Amino acid sequence: MPLLPEPISDLIHAFQRLPGIGPKTAARLAFYLLRADSDIPEQLAQALLQLKSATSLCPQCFNITLSSRELCEICADPRRDADSLCVVEDPLDVLVLEQTGAFQGRYHVLHGVLSPVEGIGPDKLKIQPLVERVRGGGIREVIIATNPSMEGDATAGYLRQQLAPLGVRLTRLARGLPVGSDLEYADQNTLLRALAGRQEL
Amino acid sequence: MAERERSLRTEGVVLRHSDWGEADRLVILFTREQGKLRAVVKGARKLHSRKAGHMEPFTRVSLMLARGRDFWIVTQAETVDAYLPLREDLVRTASAAYVVELLDRFTYEEGQNLGLYQLLVESLHRLSSVDAPQTVLRFYDLRLLDLLGFRPELYECVRCRQPIQDEDQFFSPQQGGALCPRCGRLEPGLWPLSRRALKMLRFYQRSTYAQVRSAAFSAASHAEMEGVMQAYFTYLLERTLNTPGFLRTVRRGA
Numbered sequence: 001m002p003l004l005p006e007p008i009s010d011l012i013h014a015f016q017r018l019p020g021i022g023p024k025t026a027a028r029l030a031f032y033l034l035r036a037d038s039d040i041p042e043q044l045a046q047a048l049l050q051l052k053s054a055t056s057l058c059p060q061c062f063n064i065t066l067s068s069r070e071l072c073e074i075c076a077d078p079r080r081d082a083d084s085l086c087v088v089e090d091p092l093d094v095l096v097l098e099q100t101g102a103f104q105g106r107y108h109v110l111h112g113v114l115s116p117v118e119g120i121g122p123d124k125l126k127i128q129p130l131v132e133r134v135r136g137g138g139i140r141e142v143i144i145a146t147n148p149s150m151e152g153d154a155t156a157g158y159l160r161q162q163l164a165p166l167g168v169r170l171t172r173l174a175r176g177l178p179v180g181s182d183l184e185y186a187d188q189n190t191l192l193r194a195l196a197g198r199q200e201l
Numbered sequence: 202m203a204e205r206e207r208s209l210r211t212e213g214v215v216l217r218h219s220d221w222g223e224a225d226r227l228v229i230l231f232t233r234e235q236g237k238l239r240a241v242v243k244g245a246r247k248l249h250s251r252k253a254g255h256m257e258p259f260t261r262v263s264l265m266l267a268r269g270r271d272f273w274i275v276t277q278a279e280t281v282d283a284y285l286p287l288r289e290d291l292v293r294t295a296s297a298a299y300v301v302e303l304l305d306r307f308t309y310e311e312g313q314n315l316g317l318y319q320l321l322v323e324s325l326h327r328l329s330s331v332d333a334p335q336t337v338l339r340f341y342d343l344r345l346l347d348l349l350g351f352r353p354e355l356y357e358c359v360r361c362r363q364p365i366q367d368e369d370q371f372f373s374p375q376q377g378g379a380l381c382p383r384c385g386r387l388e389p390g391l392w393p394l395s396r397r398a399l400k401m402l403r404f405y406q407r408s409t410y411a412q413v414r415s416a417a418f419s420a421a422s423h424a425e426m427e428g429v430m431q432a433y434f435t436y437l438l439e440r441t442l443n444t445p446g447f448l449r450t451v452r453r454g455a
Contacts, residue, residue, distance in 0.1 A: 116299075149257060181249055190254050
């Protein structure tokens with residue numbers, strides 16, 4: 001005999017499957033929604049239903065977009081440079097790059113990163129579509145914006161293997177010391193690259 | 202453990218990492234003093250983390266650890282060797298991943314093993330030199346098997362116990378050694394082992410790294426030895442490894 005009516009315990013179980021939410025938080029959220037004005041749970045339910053059904057991946061860059069669109073907003077925008085392409089790991093990376101407003105080209109989202117130890121190989125990422133997109137022509141520069149980590153380096157190395165024969169300019173985001181950091185705590189890897197990439201004052 | 206230390210000063214190699222919580226990372230370390238252990242690096246995914254750069258996989262690092270509720274917590278970290286050259290080259294990166302995957306699969310969190318630690322550090326060091334990654338990996342395979350107690354028998358037939366003659370043989374992953382052609386015909390599921398590959402296996406088993414490094418074997422022998430080792434590991438671990446497939450993919454592109 002369950003202590004709570006099923007609609008509540010079902011919701012608690014559903015919340016518990018989310019990352020970072022334990023049984024106590026799940027119960028607190030469920031009871032909050034139970035007591036809240038009915039528009040809060042209704043809005044949430046609407047948004048959740050839309051989340052999967054109304055979104056899809058852009059067939060060109062694989063960023064997340066509305067399923068009603070043929071191409072995502074960036075790919076469809078004629079003002080964006082068609083000849084430079086920025087390759088990122090996740091849709092969230094597109095978001096932060098767009099917030100800088102500094103990049104005027106288009107994107108390609110890999111949806112992950114190569115990880116030999118965890119068994120994530122090239123076939124699990126959107127690498128083949130990228131190679132075909134570059135082979136299709138019209139792209140002058142590919143900027144690889146994977147994270148500065150072992151996996152990001154491995155992915156960049158693999159992309160170089162695949163894209164270098166196609167004769168495009170390949171670049172990678174510079175790495176160095178973050179704003180507000182302390183030289184004392186910098187690791188060899190970062191410091192060596194910061195030194196190699198030093199700039200005229 | 203009866204008396205549990207609150208903190209630990211050690212040196213180790215970062216084998217793997219995964220995201221943990223909001224901004225933390227869980228790392229699997231192989232330490233000199235305590236063997237394999239898991240530790241949390243708090244705030245490792247923040248831009249200003251003082252530890253993140255020192256806690257990348259395949260880094261040899263000097264550490265201060267504090268005992269947390271479930272895992273150790275990394276309180277200080279400083280790189281001893283980042284093995285930079287092996288990060289620049291995809292085949293070398295994949296080779297380092299192979300070294301790490303084998304060690305991780307074969308060990309439990311069971312305390313100090315200096316021999317394995319030494320072998321790990323030496324292998325990563327060799328992979329960041331100009332030496333052929335293939336040579337480093339095959340030498341690692343046989344030393345690892347020795348240290349784990351799975352040294353393959355290459356001098357007498359594992360079935361009839363007669364000395365192995367100078368001819369083509371078979372290899373049995375189940376029995377961990379060579380079978381003479383007479384016995385090999387009687388058993389299913391064996392790997393053919395040519396004279397050349399057997400010679401190479403024996404040479405790698407008895408020689409020092411310096412000797413192995415200056416010896417030259419044909420690509421065919423290398424491929425055959427790699428196949429036999431892979432079959433043996435798959436049998437011992439009861440699973441296929443992730444990294445050999447990845448290594449083949451990146452070798453094709455190199």
